[in-house]
Amino acid sequence: MPDLPAGFLDISRALPHNHPNWPGDPPLTITPGARMAQGDSVNTGVINTSTHTATHVDAPWHYADDAPTLDQVPLERYLGACLVVHVPPGEFVRAEVLSGLPDPLPPRLLLYTGQPARWATFPEDFMAVDPAFVHEAARRGVRLIGTDSPSVDPLTSKTLDAHHAFLDTGLLIVEGLNLSGVEPGEYTLICLPLPLSGVDGAPARAVLLPAGLMP
Numbered sequence: 516m517p518d519l520p521a522g523f524l525d526i527s528r529a530l531p532h533n534h535p536n537w538p539g540d541p542p543l544t545i546t547p548g549a550r551m552a553q554g555d556s557v558n559t560g561v562i563n564t565s566t567h568t569a570t571h572v573d574a575p576w577h578y579a580d581d582a583p584t585l586d587q588v589p590l591e592r593y594l595g596a597c598l599v600v601h602v603p604p605g606e607f608v609r610a611e612v613l614s615g616l617p618d619p620l621p622p623r624l625l626l627y628t629g630q631p632a633r634w635a636t637f638p639e640d641f642m643a644v645d646p647a648f649v650h651e652a653a654r655r656g657v658r659l660i661g662t663d664s665p666s667v668d669p670l671t672s673k674t675l676d677a678h679h680a681f682l683d684t685g686l687l688i689v690e691g692l693n694l695s696g697v698e699p700g701e702y703t704l705i706c707l708p709l710p711l712s713g714v715d716g717a718p719a720r721a722v723l724l725p726a727g728l729m730p
C-alpha cells in the first residue's frame with residue numbers, strides 16, 4: 516500500500532521520540548498516556564516539541580517582536596506553485612544560484628543543500644542562506660523560501676541577517692524540509708503548519724504534488 520498517490524512526494528522529516536533539535540532546545544519527546552494493556556479504554560500519548568522541530572515553518576514573530584504570529588499568516592502562502600532547486604555545496608546559498616533560472620521565479624523556492632532524510636544527531640554543519648539571495652529571490656517574485664537546513668542563518672549567528680532579510684522582504688521561511696531524492700523542477704507545494712495561535716512557528720507536514728495540480 517503506497518504512502519501517497521503516484522507522483523506525490525512527502526518532504527517532511529519523520530518525528531521519532533528524541534528527534535534532535537536546535538542546541539538548547541529540548542528534543543521532541545513522545546511519552547505514554549493511557550494504555551489498554553493496563554486496563555484503560557484507549558491508548559494515548561503526550562508529545563512535547565519545540566516549535567522548530569524538524570520540518571517546520573517560522574512565523575515572522577520568531578525574529579521580530581512586532582511581527583505576525585503564525586495564526587496571522589495566511590495559510591495560502593504555504594500552498595501552491597514552487598520550484599525545487601539543487602544548490603552546489605558551500606557555506607551559504609548565494610544569489611548566483613538564481614542565475615540561469617526563470618525570471619520571474621515561481622512564488623515558492625525550495626532549496627536542497629544535501630541534508631540527509633534523517634538527522635540522527637543535530638546537523639551543526641549546514642548551509643545557511645546569504646541575505647543577498649533572499650533579496651534577489653524577492654526581486655524575482657519569490658514569496659516563500661524553504662530549505663532542508665535547520666535554519667536560514669548559521670548556528671552561531673547572533674544578528675540573524677538572513678532572518679531579517681526575510682522580514683525586510685516579507686518572504687516566509689520553511690526549515691528542516693526533507694528534499695532527499697527529490698528531483699529539481701516545478702511542483703505544487705502543500706505545507707500545513709499545526710494551527711497553533713500566538714506562536715513563533717510550528718512543525719508542519721509538507722508534500723509535493725506534480726506541477727499544475729492546484730491553481
Ligand SMILES: N[C@@H](CC(=O)c1ccccc1NC=O)C(=O)O
Binds near residue numbers: 567573667
Ligand atoms: N529553526 C530555528 C533555529 C533557531 O533559531 C532556534 C531554535 C530554538 C531555539 C533557539 C533558536 N535560535 C537562537 O537562539 C530557526 O532558525 O528559525
Ligand SMILES: [Zn+2]
Binds near residue numbers: 567571573665690
Ligand atoms: Zn525555525
Ligand SMILES: [Zn+2]
Binds near residue numbers: 666
Ligand atoms: Zn528560522
